[in-house]
Amino acid sequence: MLKMQSIRKSYRTDTIETHALRDFSLEVAEGEFVSVTGPSGSGKTTFLNIAGLLETPTGGQYLLDGQDVSNLNDRERSRLRNEKIGFIFQGFNLIPDLNLFDNIDVPLRYRGFNAKERKKRIEKVLEQVGLSARAKHLPAQLSGGQQQRVAIARALAGEPRFLLADEPTGNLDSLMARQVMELLEFINEWGTTIVMVTHDPDLARRAHRNIQVVDGQLSDLQRAHVVAEAANA
């Protein structure tokens, strides 16, 4: 599903060059649930942004669903992002002026679905996250957990094959966090590949696999594992 080889990402100012990712290689199989952990500033979010085609790597190769996406233009990256990738953020990132229905409608608009298809999909995902009755509510009228469920619904509406979650439970209390996590597990069981960045070791352990990012690289142990897997392949 996702294959990164020797990905590098550096940010340059006039005087300083910061290496956010260095020689970063990772493979995620279709249907996997992978958690990503690591200290703050280790490069987890940079990895997620590159995986989600929000940023381009400075070097290396990134294959998404078998397609080399390292050098696509903005239009093609946006299309792929819209069709194949769903995002869930720590801060929910719902558009405050839009009600739940219209928030979920956003990616479907860019996808070019007609009104009937959009309505069908929105109603379906709202039902899946248990918020059908709140479709006309604004995000501010919901609790944090409910907002995150709306964000998940929005991510799922386009039926992406790949879900990227950046600290999805970071702003939630433990009860809400557990509910959201159960929802993600349920989604994964239906076949969606999930990569989740988290600081919470308990949540990380619930994934199929946990990778650790340290100083812009997979930890030594995991790199050895990747190399061994590559050799076996």
Added chain:
Amino acid sequence: MFGYYFSLAMRSLRSTPVMSALMIAAIAVGVGASMTTLTLNYMMSQNALQHKDQVLYAVQLDSWGAENAANNDSQMPWELSYRDATALLRSDIPVRQVAMHRWGGTVSQENSELRPFTADIRVTTADFFALFDIPFIHGGTWNKEADTNPQRQVVLSKATNEKLFNGENSVGRTINLSGEPYTVMGVIEHWNPSPKVHDLNNGAFNDSADIYLPFGLHRQLQIYSWGNTNGWKSEDIESYEDFLNSHYVWIQYWVELENSQQKKDYENFLTAYIQSQKAEGRYPRPLKFGLTQPSEWLVVNEVLSDDNRVLGWLSLAFLLVCVINAVALLLAKFLRKAPEAGVRRALGASRGAIFSQHLMESGCIGLIGGIAGILLTVAGLSGIRLLQMGRFDNIASMDWVMVLAAIGLAIVASLLAGLYPAWRISRTNPSIYLKTQ
């Protein structure tokens, strides 16, 4: 996506009413100020004879003194003397030709409750109506003989006919002009070109005449011009005949020449005429005459003055200042919404989609600003009409062209204002806002 962007734009404008109102006001004031000036300039530049621009010519003859060039860019007097005009009328080259000037008189009707009133009169040759394409409601013009032999006949404007005869067919009826009876030969349709290209010497934006009188009445009525009478030297005038034979110019002269050959023939005719006058001791200056088309006639007579042009540019400069203000406001507003743009990017919007969405918002501001600008323009033009006390009634008003131009100008101005802010927001890195929102 056009409809979606439009609904997002309107939603965004409603969500920040004060800032939206400021931006709309900036565009509206700029459009209002510039369109008020541009409308005046546009209306002043209208050529009511455009459809005959290729065949009509104002005639000028350089009859001035050896050391006295006429004081205008053409260096020829605008009008002709009576003596020259009547001589030119003898030519049979033009399809039509008109010698004319402004006059006035008192109209009174016996057995009528109508109070006597002063009428604006145009003394002219019979071709006037056909040459300037003026349609008749009733009757027609007088016989051509009346151009040279006095005949008490008139043609009425539509308004005068309504005033005197309640709009009925008055052909054959009599009006009393300065105490003398005149027979009505015809009534013309409403005809009030502005600017009055056929007579720019007597108020380019004044109303057209109320009554038209045959040219052949000069000697009988001893008619002097109610417009300008100019000369380059002092001349002893002891009788009306002296005045008619003097060098004083006061007759406007137009000819209709169908093709270039006819024009060339007429130029030869004018050349021969001037040479004949030189032989009689007149026309001391080098041989020179002018045949000027209506569009050019408006230009050389500076109907749209340099001051008007400068004012037009200044008003556009003011609009530019308003646009720059709108740029700053839009930039502030769009950058405040950068996190939302980041979310949209993450959800699949391309940079182009974000750019289009925000440019649409600018366009909506322009559309609303344009409508408000039209209202301000109408108010501005009303103010000018009030200040000018009726003198600009014909030109200080918007036609559909200017209404559409105002909306177009507002939309273009706001799109220009929105280009940079929309570009900026479309280029921002979404990941920054996704993490920190």
